[in-house]
Amino acid sequence: MDHAYPGTVISMTLAKLSAQARTFAVLPLIETPRHDTRLPIVPSRGRPPRVHLWHIGCQMNDADREMIAERLREIGCLPECSLEDADLVILITCTVRQNAEQKVYGKFRELTPWKREREGRAIAMTGCMAVEHGEQLLRTLPDLDYVFDVRDADGFFERLQQTYSIDLDGPLPAPPSDRISAYVSVMGGCNEMCTYCIVPFVRGRESSRRVEDIVEQVRRLVDSGVREVTLLGQNVNSYMDPADGRRLWHLLEAVDQVPGLARLRFLTSHPRNATRELFAAMRDLPTVCEALHLPVQAGHDDLLRRMRRVYTVAEYRERIAEAREMIPDLSLSTDIIVGFAGETPDEFAGTRALLEEVGFDVVHLQAYSVRPGTAAARRPDDIPTDEKKRRLNELLALQKECAGRINARLLGEKVEVLLEGRGEDGRMYGRSRQNRMVWCEGTLQASVGDIVAATVTGTSAWQLEARVEESASA
Numbered sequence: 347m348d349h350a351y352p353g354t355v356i357s358m359t360l361a362k363l364s365a366q367a368r369t370f371a372v373l374p375l376i377e378t379p380r381h382d383t384r385l386p387i388v389p390s391r392g393r394p395p396r397v398h399l400w401h402i403g404c405q406m407n408d409a410d411r412e413m414i415a416e417r418l419r420e421i422g423c424l425p426e427c428s429l430e431d432a433d434l435v436i437l438i439t440c441t442v443r444q445n446a447e448q449k450v451y452g453k454f455r456e457l458t459p460w461k462r463e464r465e466g467r468a469i470a471m472t473g474c475m476a477v478e479h480g481e482q483l484l485r486t487l488p489d490l491d492y493v494f495d496v497r498d499a500d501g502f503f504e505r506l507q508q509t510y511s512i513d514l515d516g517p518l519p520a521p522p523s524d525r526i527s528a529y530v531s532v533m534g535g536c537n538e539m540c541t542y543c544i545v546p547f548v549r550g551r552e553s554s555r556r557v558e559d560i561v562e563q564v565r566r567l568v569d570s571g572v573r574e575v576t577l578l579g580q581n582v583n584s585y586m587d588p589a590d591g592r593r594l595w596h597l598l599e600a601v602d603q604v605p606g607l608a609r610l611r612f613l614t615s616h617p618r619n620a621t622r623e624l625f626a627a628m629r630d631l632p633t634v635c636e637a638l639h640l641p642v643q644a645g646h647d648d649l650l651r652r653m654r655r656v657y658t659v660a661e662y663r664e665r666i667a668e669a670r671e672m673i674p675d676l677s678l679s680t681d682i683i684v685g686f687a688g689e690t691p692d693e694f695a696g697t698r699a700l701l702e703e704v705g706f707d708v709v710h711l712q713a714y715s716v717r718p719g720t721a722a723a724r725r726p727d728d729i730p731t732d733e734k735k736r737r738l739n740e741l742l743a744l745q746k747e748c749a750g751r752i753n754a755r756l757l758g759e760k761v762e763v764l765l766e767g768r769g770e771d772g773r774m775y776g777r778s779r780q781n782r783m784v785w786c787e788g789t790l791q792a793s794v795g796d797i798v799a800a801t802v803t804g805t806s807a808w809q810l811e812a813r814v815e816e817s818a819s820a
C-alpha cells in the first residue's frame with residue numbers, strides 16, 4: 347500500500363506501533379530521503395520562513411503548539427501564518443481515538459495540492475501520531491517531509507536552520523498576547539498502563555519539569571497579560587519535581603505566589619493520586635479554582651479491572667466524598683468510556699448508577715475505540731456501534747438532566763466571572779471559578795480579562811446567565 351493516499355486503508359496499514367513507541371522511547375527526527383535535494387526557497391524570497399501550525403486533540407497539544415511557536419521565533423521563523431503564505435506546515439497530531447487520526451489524514455489530503463503549488467514547500471508532522479507510526483508515515487504519505495517527536499525537537503529545529511539557511515539576527519519578537527488564559531505543560535508522559543490508552547506509548551514515561559522553571563514561565567505569561575493558567579500533565583497529580591521530589595500541591599503553592607495571577611487550574615488527575623494534601627491546597631490557595639476533573643471511566647469494578655484503572659468504584663466514591671467535604675463549592679467533572687470491550691448490560695448499568703448517584707457537573711463521554719498496540723486491542727471490540735451510540739445517548743440525556751438540576755440550584759447565587767469575550771448580542775461571557783460558562787448582562791464598562799461579581803438570573807444544563815453587580819478586580 348506504499349504511496350497510497352489518505353483514508354481508512356492507510357490507518358489499517360499503520361496498525362503497528364513504531365519501534366520507539368513499543369519501547370516508550372523518544373523518536374529521533376526522520377526525514378524524507380529526498381531532503382538532500384530540497385530547495386532552500388526562503389533566501390530567494392528574501393524573508394523569514396513562514397510556518398502554518400495546525401493542531402488537533404487535547405490541551406497538551408495546545409501547550410505544544412505554543413512551545414513550537416516560541417522555538418520557531420527563536421530561530422527566526424514566523425509561526426502562526428496563514429496556509430497560503432506559508433513555506434512550511436507543522437501538523438501537531440492526536441491518536442487517542444481513531445477518528446482523530448482520520449482527521450489528520452483528511453488535513454493531509456488538503457495539503458498535498460498546497461505543497462505542489464510551489465517548489466520548496468514542506469510538511470512536518472509531530473504529536474502522538476508521529477511517535478505512534480514513526481517512519482511508516484513517510485512511506486505512506488509521500489508528500490510528508492519530516493516526522494519529529496515533540497519531546498525532543500532540537501534536531502528538527504536545527505534541520506530547519508540548515509535547510510532554509512536562516513540568517514539569525516536574533517529571535518523574532520513575540521507579538522503582544524491577547525490571551526487571558528494559557529496552558530502550561532508541567533510534565534509529560536504517563537506511568538499508568540490503562541489497557542485502552544495509547545498515551546504511555548506515544549508520550550513515554552512520566553517526566554516532570556522543575557518547579558522554578560514552571561513558575562518562571564507562569565511569571566512571563568502573567569507579564570504578557572495572562573490571568574488564568576492551567577497546569578497540564580496526562581497524569582498531573584503524580585507530578586514530582588525531578589530534583590527534590592516536590593509534589594503537585596507544592597507546585598500549586600509556588601505558582602499561587604506569582605503576582606498578578608488570578609486563577610490557577612490543573613488537568614488531568616488520576617483518582618489514585620487524588621490526596622488530602624492536594625484537596626487542602628485547592629481549599630487554601632486563593633488562586634486555585636474549586637474545579638476538579640477526576641476521570642472515573644466506568645462505574646463497575648469488573649470493567650475498571652479490565653481497564654486497569656487500579657481503583658474500585660467504592661474507592662473513587664471515597665475520594666470524591668473527601669474532596670467535597672474539604673472544598674466548599676467544588677465542581678466535579680469526569681470522563682466516561684462507553685462500550686468498552688465486553689461491557690455487559692450490568693456493567694453499563696453500574697456506570698449509569700454512578701452518574702446518577704454522584705451528580706457530576708460535567709461528564710465527557712466517549713464511545714470506546716480500539717488503539718492498535720494497546721493491551722485492550724487484544725480483546726474483541728464486541729459492542730456494536732449502534733449499541734455504543736445508544737448507551738452514549740442514554741448517558742448524555744441523563745447527564746443533561748443532572749447538570750440542569752445542579753445549575754438550577756445556583757439561581758440567585760453570586761458567581762465570580764473572569765470575562766473572556768463579547769458575544770454578537772453585546773453581552774460579555776466568561777467562566778466562573780467552577781468553570782461554568784456564564785453570560786453576563788450589564789458589563790458595558792468591563793473588559794476582557796476583568797473579574798466581575800454577578801448574580802445568577804437564569805440557568806440551563808450547559809451555562810448560566812447572570813447580572814453583573816460589581817467588578818471584583820480589574
Ligand code: SF4
Nearest residue numbers: 536538540543545580
Ligand atoms: S492515566 Fe490517563 S494517560 Fe495514563 S494510561 Fe491511563 S488513561 Fe492513559
